[in-house]
Structures are given as C-alpha cells and as structure tokens.
Amino acid sequence: MIKILKNLSFYKWIVLAVFGLVFVQSMADLFLPTLMADIIDKGVVIGDKPYIWKIGGFMLLVAAIGMVASAVGSYFSAKAAMGLGRDLRRKVFTHVENFSLQEFDQIGTASLITRTTNDITQIQQVVIMMLRMVISAPIMFVGGVIMAVSKDAKLSLVIVAIIPILVGTVLLIMKKGIPLFKLVQKRLDQLNLVLRENLTGIRVIRAFNQEKQEQDRLQFANKELTDVSIKVNKVMALMMPVMMLVMNLTVVAVIWFGGIRIDNGGMHIGDLMAFIQYVMQIMFALVMASMMFVMIPRAAVSAKRINEVLEMKPTLLDKGSAKANRERGTLEFEHVTFHYPGAEEPALSDISFRANSGEITAIIGGTGAGKTTLVNLIPRFYDATSGNVRINGVNVQDAPHEEIRSRIGFVPQKALLFSGTIAENIRFGKEGASQEEIEHAAKIAQAEEFISKMENGYESIISQGGSNVSGGQKQRLSIARALVRKPDIYIFDDSFSALDYKTDAKLRAALKNETQNATVIIVAQRVTSVIDADRIIVLDDGKVAGMGTHKELLENNEVYREIVESQLSEEEIA
Structure with a gap:
C-alpha cells in the first residue's frame, strides 16, 4: 500500500492543502461545544440575551469556517485521489504493453482487467477517506479527550473505561474481515473471467446449445462472489451497531454521573452538555478510524495485486x-x-x-x-x-x-479489427497514411469491392471485434492493414x-x-x-x-x- 501511496507525491501540494483544511475544520468542530457551554452557563442561566446573541453569532461564524474548510477539503481530496487512480491506470497499462504473451498467460486477461478497474477504484475510495480522516480522526480524538478532561477530569474516567472496548471490537472485526477481502477479489476475478468468456464466445455457445450450461457456470461464479461478499458485509455490519450501542451507553453513563456531579456542585450544566458533545466527537473519531481500518485492508489487497503487475518484469526486455x-x-x-x-x-x-x-x-x-x-x-x-x-x-x-x-507487416491467424471506421483500421498499420495509400492497400487485399458497396465506403463503421463484417472481409482488411505499412x-x-x-x-x-x-x-x-x-x-x-x-x-x-x-x-x- 505504501508503494502505491508514494505516487501521491505528485499531488503533494494538494495533499498538504487538504491536511490544512481538515485541521481548520477539526479545530472549528472542537471549539463549538465550548462556545455552547458559555452560552448556557453565562447567557441562558442568568438571562443575558446580548451575550447569547454575541456568542451565537460567533458560533455561526466558526461553523461557517468549518463548513467551507470541509467543502474545499473534500474537493481537493477527491482531486488527488482521482488523479492517483488515473496515474495508476496509465502506469499499469503502459507496463502491461511491454508484457510478452507469457506474462499475459501467467496473470490472465480477466484478472488484468479487474486489477486495472476494480482494484484501483478501491484504492481511490480509501485515499479519499485517508486524506480526510488521517488528520481529522487523531485531532478529534486527542482534542476531544483534552477538552473533555478540561471540563471535568473525574467524569473523563468514563471515556477511559470505554475506549478499550471500542478498540477491541475494531481489532476483532478486522481479524475476521481481512481474509474475506482477499477472497472477494479472487472471486471477482473468476466472475470476470466467466463473463468475458461468455461474451467473446457467444457464437460457439449458441451453436452448441450450451446457453443453459453457461448460465449455470455464471450463476455458480456469481453465487460464490455473493456468498463471500455477504460474509464480509455481515462482519462489517456488526461494526456500526456495536459502535452505536457503546456510544449511547457511554452518553447514558455521562449523563448519569454528570447529573450527580451537578447535584454536588462540581459541574455546570453547560459543561455537562459540552462534555457530552466531546464524548460524541471522541466516539465518532473512533468510528471514523475503525471505518478506515476496515477499508484499508481491502485496499491493501488491491494494492498488492496492482504491485504484482507493476513489479512483474517482462521476460522480453528491450x-x-x-x-x-x-x-x-x-x-x-x-x-x-x-x-x-x-x-x-x-x-x-x-x-x-x-x-x-x-x-x-x-x-x-x-x-x-x-x-x-x-x-x-x-x-x-x-x-x-x-x-x-x-x-x-x-x-x-x-x-x-x-x-x-x-x-514487419503482421497478419495474425485470428483477424482482429478495432471499433472505428474502415479507414482507421487500415491506417492502424501506418499512422498518417494518405487516403490514396489506404485505397491502394485495400485494392491489393481484394477488399475494395465490398468496401465500395458499403454505404459510407471507407468511412463505414466497424463495430467492436468486427462483428458487422464476415470472416473473409476481416481477413482482407487485416491484410490491407499490413500492406499499407510497406514493411x-x-x-x-x-x-x-x-x-x-x-x-x-x-x-x-x-x-x-x-x-x-x-x-x-x-x-x-x-x-x-x-x-x-x-x-x-x-x-x-x-x-x-x-x-x-x-x-x-x-x-x-x-x-x-x-x-x-x-x-x-x-x-x-x-
């Protein structure tokens, strides 16, 4: 994962800007409960309306600053994460272009497609979360603890008692979830493989009346992915209810013991309300961290799969x-x-x-x-x-x-055409070939006759894989593509x-x-x-x-x- 994240160095200024904005947002969130406590204790309790308006207006300003920082930070984090994804896809694609047929056989085309799409998407999602939470969660947690202790040190013992329970829950869920994340990606590879074979071999499947068998094969691969995904989500689904239960029990305990403290004159009502807010912020910081720790293992699996491709050295070195x-x-x-x-x-x-x-x-x-x-x-x-x-x-x-x-002008055993016009397919053999050269190559390849009968001639569209032309026509266009090269x-x-x-x-x-x-x-x-x-x-x-x-x-x-x-x-x- 660290190797992949090193690619963010290109966006270091954007990342630093995100960290700065998240810091501003976190400090604003931490400051608001203290202002609320002041309004209650120094304004509401004694009926000082001017003070309430004054501090209330200041709270709106702090909230507005936090909101702007949050919005801009989200924009920049998304920009960095999407840029990283784009760079990784380009890097993987460029590297794979150097592979020999041996490496393609070793990894598999279906797996390469999954790694270039799904795996990189997983990393993008985690990077967005990390950029937002890697600064926010620690600040909110540490800042919340400090502010809570400043309001009432004895009541803070409730937080000390509850944190080990939350941390233990997160670690247990991670232990159960990480192996399943690896299995999800493997099952996704298999589903992609079966689906790709069905799409590319549809003619053979229909010719031999194998639709039912292929449906069963796809259904089996789909069910395997579904089953392991359900297992993962069952494990992950435990996270939020447990966190919410612990959070609400913590709030009940704070209100219970805080009420006793207020009766004894050791605490003000405003401080208790602020303390509850800080406890909630501490809990949410732990929830955010737990979500990040849950997503990071899955992204780590994806990062490992991408690194396997990038670290695979082509056997045919230039x-x-x-x-x-x-x-x-x-x-x-x-x-x-x-x-x-x-x-x-x-x-x-x-x-x-x-x-x-x-x-x-x-x-x-x-x-x-x-x-x-x-x-x-x-x-x-x-x-x-x-x-x-x-x-x-x-x-x-x-x-x-x-x-x-x-x-070399190469015409493979299996004629392959690309989506685009006939002229573009022939020009694939020689970039910048003139129309005259294209027509000459087509004439030699005996393709001129059927091209002239098509509605748009050389500008006629060839569908993906050349499915709208016959096998003989595909071969002749492939030959024309080699001829225009004049090798x-x-x-x-x-x-x-x-x-x-x-x-x-x-x-x-x-x-x-x-x-x-x-x-x-x-x-x-x-x-x-x-x-x-x-x-x-x-x-x-x-x-x-x-x-x-x-x-x-x-x-x-x-x-x-x-x-x-x-x-x-x-x-x-x-």
Missing part, C-alpha cells in the same frame, strides 16, 4: 540499441529451439533457414506442428530458448522492439483460410507484384496457397521435416506428399 538496417528484407533462423514455459518438450527444435528480399517462404504442416509458434518468434512475441532469429542481419534480441516491429517482411499467419479459392488466387497474384522488394512468410494449411512459393518449409512436431520448392518436396519428402495427396486429386498433383 535491451538492444542496434539498428536493423544492415540488410533489407532478410530473415534468418539459426538453430532456433523454443520451449513454452513449463513445457517438457520443445515446441520448435533446431530450426534453421534464411529468407531473402523478393522471396516467398511458405510454412506448412499439420495441426500442432509449430507453424504459429515459429512466426511468433519473428516480431519477438516470445524469445527463442536457444539459437538466433535475425531480421536484416540483426538479432531481434539486440534491437529495440519498435525498430524490429516497424519492419521489409510480411508475415501471413494462415491469413487466407476464410477466402474462397478465386479470391485467394487473385490476392496472391496481386501480392506477388506488391511484395517483390520484401520478404514474405506465409503460414498456410492449403497447399494451393503455398504451391508457388520460392521455398516451402515442412514442419512436423516442431522440427523441419523438409525444405525446398513444391516440385522438389513432392518428389523427395514423404510428409509433404501426404499433405498434398490429402488435399489435391492426382490430376491436380500431376
């Missing part, structure tokens, strides 16, 4: 400074082996090849052969366990991420799977002219997509089972021949 410009459009794998974290067997073993500018290198193989894993090493989504991956003659681990990725290396990771054979053929023909000065890496399931490649790499169980042209592999490689025979007829093969 440690290089070499410029990848010695050679243009070359890609080289040199004895590359890769293990996924925790895996017993390598996903890739001893992969070696070199692709030059103007060449098309195709990667083909069965499901789980390691095709996508291989291309994920090129933009350094993962680091090779051993061996070297070089782009333009420079090891990807020795060059800055931005430098390496700026030279040194194009990576098409099974990016033609949703296209019909006619569109696939037209696209590959158009790409041949467009990418003649760049290296093209194509991952494909269909033989027809790779048949014209300059080099075909056949992967089998993470190893290179063969490498060569279509004709060479057909004659010499059994694995490739099996793939071809499973897709093409004998006439087509011939």
Whole structure:
C-alpha cells in the first residue's frame, strides 16, 4: 500500500492543502461545544440575551469556517485521489504493453482487467477517506479527550473505561474481515473471467446449445462472489451497531454521573452538555478510524495485486540499441529451439533457414506442428530458448522492439479489427497514411469491392471485434492493414483460410507484384496457397521435416506428399 501511496507525491501540494483544511475544520468542530457551554452557563442561566446573541453569532461564524474548510477539503481530496487512480491506470497499462504473451498467460486477461478497474477504484475510495480522516480522526480524538478532561477530569474516567472496548471490537472485526477481502477479489476475478468468456464466445455457445450450461457456470461464479461478499458485509455490519450501542451507553453513563456531579456542585450544566458533545466527537473519531481500518485492508489487497503487475518484469526486455538496417528484407533462423514455459518438450527444435528480399517462404504442416509458434518468434512475441532469429542481419534480441516491429507487416491467424471506421483500421498499420495509400492497400487485399458497396465506403463503421463484417472481409482488411505499412517482411499467419479459392488466387497474384522488394512468410494449411512459393518449409512436431520448392518436396519428402495427396486429386498433383 505504501508503494502505491508514494505516487501521491505528485499531488503533494494538494495533499498538504487538504491536511490544512481538515485541521481548520477539526479545530472549528472542537471549539463549538465550548462556545455552547458559555452560552448556557453565562447567557441562558442568568438571562443575558446580548451575550447569547454575541456568542451565537460567533458560533455561526466558526461553523461557517468549518463548513467551507470541509467543502474545499473534500474537493481537493477527491482531486488527488482521482488523479492517483488515473496515474495508476496509465502506469499499469503502459507496463502491461511491454508484457510478452507469457506474462499475459501467467496473470490472465480477466484478472488484468479487474486489477486495472476494480482494484484501483478501491484504492481511490480509501485515499479519499485517508486524506480526510488521517488528520481529522487523531485531532478529534486527542482534542476531544483534552477538552473533555478540561471540563471535568473525574467524569473523563468514563471515556477511559470505554475506549478499550471500542478498540477491541475494531481489532476483532478486522481479524475476521481481512481474509474475506482477499477472497472477494479472487472471486471477482473468476466472475470476470466467466463473463468475458461468455461474451467473446457467444457464437460457439449458441451453436452448441450450451446457453443453459453457461448460465449455470455464471450463476455458480456469481453465487460464490455473493456468498463471500455477504460474509464480509455481515462482519462489517456488526461494526456500526456495536459502535452505536457503546456510544449511547457511554452518553447514558455521562449523563448519569454528570447529573450527580451537578447535584454536588462540581459541574455546570453547560459543561455537562459540552462534555457530552466531546464524548460524541471522541466516539465518532473512533468510528471514523475503525471505518478506515476496515477499508484499508481491502485496499491493501488491491494494492498488492496492482504491485504484482507493476513489479512483474517482462521476460522480453528491450535491451538492444542496434539498428536493423544492415540488410533489407532478410530473415534468418539459426538453430532456433523454443520451449513454452513449463513445457517438457520443445515446441520448435533446431530450426534453421534464411529468407531473402523478393522471396516467398511458405510454412506448412499439420495441426500442432509449430507453424504459429515459429512466426511468433519473428516480431519477438516470445524469445527463442536457444539459437538466433535475425531480421536484416540483426538479432531481434539486440534491437529495440519498435525498430524490429516497424519492419514487419503482421497478419495474425485470428483477424482482429478495432471499433472505428474502415479507414482507421487500415491506417492502424501506418499512422498518417494518405487516403490514396489506404485505397491502394485495400485494392491489393481484394477488399475494395465490398468496401465500395458499403454505404459510407471507407468511412463505414466497424463495430467492436468486427462483428458487422464476415470472416473473409476481416481477413482482407487485416491484410490491407499490413500492406499499407510497406514493411521489409510480411508475415501471413494462415491469413487466407476464410477466402474462397478465386479470391485467394487473385490476392496472391496481386501480392506477388506488391511484395517483390520484401520478404514474405506465409503460414498456410492449403497447399494451393503455398504451391508457388520460392521455398516451402515442412514442419512436423516442431522440427523441419523438409525444405525446398513444391516440385522438389513432392518428389523427395514423404510428409509433404501426404499433405498434398490429402488435399489435391492426382490430376491436380500431376
């Protein structure tokens, strides 16, 4: 929690202003009961009306000062807390952007969302309370005790007797509540995970008539969160009744013993009323402190979860400074082996090849052969366990991420579009791309035809996730996004799977002219997509089972021949 609160140093002047305003408000609150005692003892009892008006007017002024201080202090505390929340979200988001896929897998997307939203909100709420109460509660407590003792020292023994009961109650409730707060955040993560899976996988759920099962799954996660939240609130709900009971019993005791003191002539009526007010202020200070102590453990859990993200060091450190410009459009794998974290067997073993500018290198193989894993090493989504991956003659681990990725046009296996216009989605590949460049990229990607049929053309809106366009249209827009970049290396990771054979053929023909000065890496399931490649790499169980042209592999490689025979007829093969 302390690490998180250090971020408030940016708002130190606002925090100091809040402390000053809270101090003024607390002193005003402590001064009012004494003025009230004076009005009663020196004004009401002896019937001195001018004195009553005089002190009454002064009380209104003190109350007004306290009210203004309270209002301005609340504004500044909210400003500091909201600013802290904004800074933390930006800090977490910026840090997470540097994570490799390994860190995302480790924490989980659902948990990252919860930590960036709910956990930071918890901290904001506690910071607002702390800024208001960390000064107010001690001042009201200490000041109330001093003022109460000044009115009647013997009657103050009632307060001494009651404070241990209040402190013990707070400690007991905290002991019960802290473990439950941790559980609440975990259950919230799980609910977020189930809800996210339901929303993103709604098509699959409906296709397999699994709505009932998913409803039950969500209901179970929701019930688990509800049950633990109810337990927490039951524990917390004890706080206020116990405090109020103790407070009211304390007031009864003060009035009882105070009445005896007045009968004996040891105390004035005004002092008794002021004493009751100070007792109430002491009790409220303890209630405020107890509320703060109840909320701080929950915020501490949230702070720990945020620190876990901020302290997690990305495995793919941007440690290089070499410029990848010695050679243009070359890609080289040199004895590359890769293990996924925790895996017993390598996903890739001893992969070696070199692709030059103007060449098309195709990667083909069965499901789980390691095709996508291989291309994920090129933009350094993962680091090779051993061996070297070089782009333009420079090891990807020795060059800055931005430098390496700026030279790559990547089309992922699953086409992903962002909410916005078609032009904005294509321009995502090259910031500042002209309309002419966008239209050219769309034309090469065979997207021009369906874009022109849309009502607003390139300004047509793409909904979240591209749900208002077909799979083939999404793929073509993703390809256009890579083409507008005009990179040194194009990576098409099974990016033609949703296209019909006619569109696939037209696209590959158009790409041949467009990418003649760049290296093209194509991952494909269909033989027809790779048949014209300059080099075909056949992967089998993470190893290179063969490498060569279509004709060479057909004659010499059994694995490739099996793939071809499973897709093409004998006439087509011939």
